[in-house]
Amino acid sequence: MRIYTQQTQAREWLQQYRGRLPVFACILGFTATGLIPGISAAGATPEDRQYTAIADAEFLVNGPLPQPKYPLPPLVVGASPVLISRAVVEACDLPIYLFNAGLPQPPAVPAIDLGGIPANCLTSGNALPLDIVQQLFAQGWQWGKTLATRVAGGYLIISECVVGGTTTALSLLTGLGIAAAGKVNSSHPNCNHAQKWEIVRVGFQRAGWEMGKES
Incomplete structure (x- = not known):
């Protein structure tokens, strides 16, 4: 295993957990932000992207099936990352915990319902009610x-x-208040930083917030 950064910390972590198996947790959610044309490559069309999380959950648990209830969405480029996740989970026989944090409909495989709701688009300035945010945080x-x-002496993977x-x-x-513009990646091969930042800017404006603090 190659270490790219924080060499000392990484070596200590590897020494502590080498040979130990993790528990794999995956949190599933939905935001109408994902339906904006061009915002994401995790589904060829906005319609496809409504089912990406549900399809990924089914594939992660069941692997490839002849007739899945929710097939993986078609992509414009590349392959779904869940193919890699499923290969690791299956090869290492990892226990999986799925959490539904607010999907439009429940997945076809067992998932723990956190009592969330699908989020509005960020451009609305009101993605989720505060009580739902607080509930999800507590959960x-x-x-x-x-x-x-x-x-059991292993570690937890949160996805x-x-x-x-x-x-x-x-x-x-x-x-x-973190200067993250141009630093957060996306599913596109070439990140759409300008589009992402404009969405954030509009959302803050409609919420009546300045960037980084309440107005």
Whole structure:
């Protein structure tokens, strides 16, 4: 395994966990931001992207099936990252915990419902009601503690599948006052930084917030 950064910390981590198996958690969500044309490559069309997280969850658990309920969406370029995740999960026989943080419809495989709802587009300036945000945060904190007790000396892998998630992350980082413009990647081979930043800017404007602080 090659280490690219934080050499000392990485070596210590590898020494501690080498040979130990993790628990794999995947949080599934949806935001209408993912339906904006061109915002994401995780589905060829906005219609396809409505089902990306649900299809990924089914493939992650079941692997390739002749007739899945939700087939993986067609992509303009590349292949779905869930192909790699499924290969690792299957080869290492990892336990999987799926969490539904707010999907338009439940996945075809068992998932823990966190009581979330699909998020509005970031450009609305009101992606989620504050009480839902607080509930999801509390649920995440509690489930983090719970899963930490189930790793049996191993470690926890936390993953996510949210189309439009990196644009959401850019918005969150900006709201926290972190200068993240041009630094958050996307599913496109060449990142659409300008489009992502414009979406964040419009959302902040409609919410009545300045970049990084409430107005």
